[in-house]
Amino acid sequence: MRRLPWTILAWACxxxxxxxxxxxxxxxxxxxxxxxxxxxxxxxxxxxxxxxxVFDRDLTPYLLNSLMASLFSTLLVLVLATPAAxxxxxxxxxxxxxxxxxxxxxxxxPAVAALLPIYLVVKELGMLDNVWTMVILYSAxxxxxxxxxxxxxxxxxxxxxxxxxxxxxxxxxxxxxxVLLPIVSPGLAATALICFIFSWNEFFFAxxxxxxxxxTAPIFLVGFISSEGLFLxxxxxxxxxxSLPVVLAGWLAQKQLVRGLSMGAVK
Amino acid sequence: xSSATLEKAPARPATRRVGRVPSRRDRWSxxxxxLPALVFAIVVTQVPFLVTLYLSTLSWNALRPGSRxxxxxxxxxxxLSDGRLRAxxxxxxxxxxxxxxxxxxxxxxxxxLLDRKFPGRGIVRTLLxxxxxxxxxxAALLWKHAIYxxxxxxxxxxxxxxxxxxxxxxxxxxxxTLVWQWTPFMMLIILAGLQSQSxxxxxxxxxxxxxxxxxxxxxxxxYLRPYLELSALLGxxxxxxTFDAVFTITQGGPGTATTNLPYExxxxxxxxxEYGEAAAAGVVVVIGTIVVATFALRVISGLFKMEVSR
Numbered sequence: 001m002r003r004l005p006w007t008i009l010a011w012a013c014x015x016x017x018x019x020x021x022x023x024x025x026x027x028x029x030x031x032x033x034x035x036x037x038x039x040x041x042x043x044x045x046x047x048x049x050x051x052x053x054v055f056d057r058d059l060t061p062y063l064l065n066s067l068m069a070s071l072f073s074t075l076l077v078l079v080l081a082t083p084a085a086x087x088x089x090x091x092x093x094x095x096x097x098x099x100x101x102x103x104x105x106x107x108x109x110p111a112v113a114a115l116l117p118i119y120l121v122v123k124e125l126g127m128l129d130n131v132w133t134m135v136i137l138y139s140a141x142x143x144x145x146x147x148x149x150x151x152x153x154x155x156x157x158x159x160x161x162x163x164x165x166x167x168x169x170x171x172x173x174x175x176x177x178x179v180l181l182p183i184v185s186p187g188l189a190a191t192a193l194i195c196f197i198f199s200w201n202e203f204f205f206a207x208x209x210x211x212x213x214x215x216t217a218p219i220f221l222v223g224f225i226s227s228e229g230l231f232l233x234x235x236x237x238x239x240x241x242x243s244l245p246v247v248l249a250g251w252l253a254q255k256q257l258v259r260g261l262s263m264g265a266v267k
Numbered sequence: 268x269s270s271a272t273l274e275k276a277p278a279r280p281a282t283r284r285v286g287r288v289p290s291r292r293d294r295w296s297x298x299x300x301x302l303p304a305l306v307f308a309i310v311v312t313q314v315p316f317l318v319t320l321y322l323s324t325l326s327w328n329a330l331r332p333g334s335r336x337x338x339x340x341x342x343x344x345x346x347l348s349d350g351r352l353r354a355x356x357x358x359x360x361x362x363x364x365x366x367x368x369x370x371x372x373x374x375x376x377x378x379x380l381l382d383r384k385f386p387g388r389g390i391v392r393t394l395l396x397x398x399x400x401x402x403x404x405x406a407a408l409l410w411k412h413a414i415y416x417x418x419x420x421x422x423x424x425x426x427x428x429x430x431x432x433x434x435x436x437x438x439x440x441x442x443x444t445l446v447w448q449w450t451p452f453m454m455l456i457i458l459a460g461l462q463s464q465s466x467x468x469x470x471x472x473x474x475x476x477x478x479x480x481x482x483x484x485x486x487x488x489x490y491l492r493p494y495l496e497l498s499a500l501l502g503x504x505x506x507x508x509t510f511d512a513v514f515t516i517t518q519g520g521p522g523t524a525t526t527n528l529p530y531e532x533x534x535x536x537x538x539x540x541e542y543g544e545a546a547a548a549g550v551v552v553v554i555g556t557i558v559v560a561t562f563a564l565r566v567i568s569g570l571f572k573m574e575v576s577r
Contacts (some may be wrong), residue, residue: 007385013377014391021397023421024409040424080307083300093297099305101564106312108560110508112529113549116536117318140311143304201402203511204529208537216333218404218511225408225515232412232419239405250400251393258455265497266459 028237035233050237059238062220066242069216070199073138077146077195078188080139085150086176100151103144104263111141111204122209131214132208138199145198145263146191152264154180171197190256192267197246213258217242272285277556316553322546329540342547352548354523356532361438362509362527366445367502371495373446381454399451407505407515410444415516437517437525444512451504453498460494461487500563507556528552 027035029046084103088096118137119128127133157180165175181188203218210219221242222233250257258266326338346352381392389461396431398406414421415432433440464487472482510529519526520536526534532552536543 001497003383003385006380006383007387010380010391011387013380014394017447017450018394018397020406020409020414020421021401023400024405027413030302036419038419038424040419040421080304083373084304087297087299087301091297093301094294099301100393102303103308105560106308108504108556108563109312109316110529110549110552110556112508113319113553113556114315116322116531116542116545116549117315119536120322120542121315121318136311138306143308147304149524197400201404203404203514204508207514208533218402220336221404221408224412235408235412239402239409240309242402243405246402247397247400250396252413254393257396258459260344262456262459262497262501266456266494 010077024236025240027233028240030233032231032233035236050233051241053234054238054241059220059241062215062217063242065131065214066200066217069134069138070196072135073142073199074192074195076135077142078141078192081143081146081150081191082188085147085154088147089151089154090157100135100148100155103147107144119208128209129211130211133209134214134216137205138202141202142195142198146195147190148263149194149260150184150187152259153184157183190253190260193249193256194260196251200246277502321548323541323550325543327523327542329542338543342543343551344543346547346551351523351526351531355528356524358438358523358525359507359527362442362525363412363503366442366449366506367499369442370449370502371453371499372448374457374498375452375495377450378457378461381458395454396451398447399449401448403448403511404515407444407512410440410447411516415440433516434521437521441512441516441525445509445518449502453502456498457491457494460491464490503543504517504563
């Protein structure tokens with residue numbers, strides 16, 4: 001019974017942190033009048049009006065742009081990062097440590113200092129407001145993270161397994177496909193998840209380089225910034241919708257989340 | 268540190284081929300898988316900085332066509348003597364430091380709560396990580412309109428009163444939103460640390476007659492130090508670049524009260540169109556970041572050595 005106060009405190013903290021999210025979801029199902037009431041409305045008849053209006057205002061293309069930018073950049077990152085991680089772990093280049101730190105240092109350089117040249121180059125190439133521009137930029141943004149993560153997963157492959165494959169006379173590519181990939185595929189999935197989350201939520205480059213054609217989900221939300229509460233229910237419906245994919249993915253993959261967020265340093 | 272979970276040493280790969288001089292062919296076959304990523308990273312992240320360096324020597328306002336001319340280091344003079352930029356620098360430090368410190372402390376507290384078994388622990392953990400998963404842009408809007416709003420926001424709705432939280436306490440409003448989002452991140456990393464601590468050490472401390480508080484202070488906190496450092500470091504890397512929350516909640520205001528460096532440079536670029544000055548400010552930020560990052564890399568490097576030596 002000594003556990004009871006502990007349980008109550010922990011639950012209270014959990015609910016306190018979760019409450020704004022719950023409020024967002026609830027408000028999304030209110031009528032506008034109930035959403036912007038003071039005192040707050042706790043009991044109400046749920047309505048889908050907010051969601052309907054969000055789709056009427058064409059949220060779908062923004063979601064599709066986000067999906068494209070996130071999926072393709074995640075793919076590109078994995079294609080670049082996995083061999084690189086291999087060359088920094090199992091069969092390392094001479095200066096693997098320097099290379100590893102070079103990659104992480106690119107993550108530390110502030111995006112804002114690169115904004116102007118990137119904007120000018122992209123404009124020159126006629127690639128403003130283009131999803132593929134975002135794919136490239138998000139890939140660069142997530143590459144260091146993915147390399148560090150994949151490296152930590154590759155290092156867990158037991159040496160004996162690789163040597164056994166070598167002994168059997170399996171070529172490099174065969175041993176990668178038959179031996180390495182099955183072992184690291186959970187790691188690959190975790191890395192993909194993290195890259196997807198960061199791309200999906202990215203705002204800084206999206207707001208400066210995209211507009212109506214390639215605008216991603218957070219860009220759809222910009223319209224609500226100064227809407228002064230006239231559309232609180234609609235705002236919450238939109239916020240819930242655009243957050244949903246990442247929230248669900250994060251819930252399902254909590255274990256991998258820790259490892260990914262610490263770039264493989266913490267299991 | 269036998270029970271620590273920071274990743275295992277790459278002792279094997281580093282020493283595997285010692286004693287054999289690698290042939291040219293061997294060296295290149297090792298490099299080949301690395302090259303695409305390396306080239307990609309250099310082209311997309313390093314080249315823009317060189318361009319920034321060049322642009323910073325131009326007087327170039329995009330609103331005045333044909334006004335492009337070489338001015339040497341003039342932009343740096345303008346930028347360094349600019350009160351706005353200095354305010355932005357100070358705001359960035361205040362914003363990053365307070366958000367990181369508060370969320371690490373809260374994260375530590377929550378991690379300790381979750382380190383013990385209690386009914387529904389998995390659910391509480393899931394509830395706690397949710398704020399971090401909400402899209403930052405959505406979170407910023409939610410706090411601005413649904414929580415801080417003076418007329419119908421949740422705070423005034425529950426507590427009463429008509430305080431306009433955002434204009435009255437702009438920095439606190441931004442930091443609170445960021446803390447809400449980043450505490451779960453800190454908690455997850457610290458919790459991983461707590462759960463990797465060996466029970467024997469704790470048991471030994473208890474047998475030696477240490478109180479729970481003493482054990483926590485001298486054993487657990489010492490053990491957690493690398494995890495606390497890691498969470499603070501990663502948090503700083505992300506939070507120093509905060510843009511969404513400032514852009515959404517305060518637009519840097521009132522005045523320059525919450526304008527941080529990313530937002531100030533964004534304004535110089537896309538509101539004032541002073542390309543030369545924006546580039547010079549960018550270079551100054553990069554130099555500042557290099558100084559901070561050198562320190563940060565040393566911390567990572569320390570963790571790294573720990574991992575290698577084990």
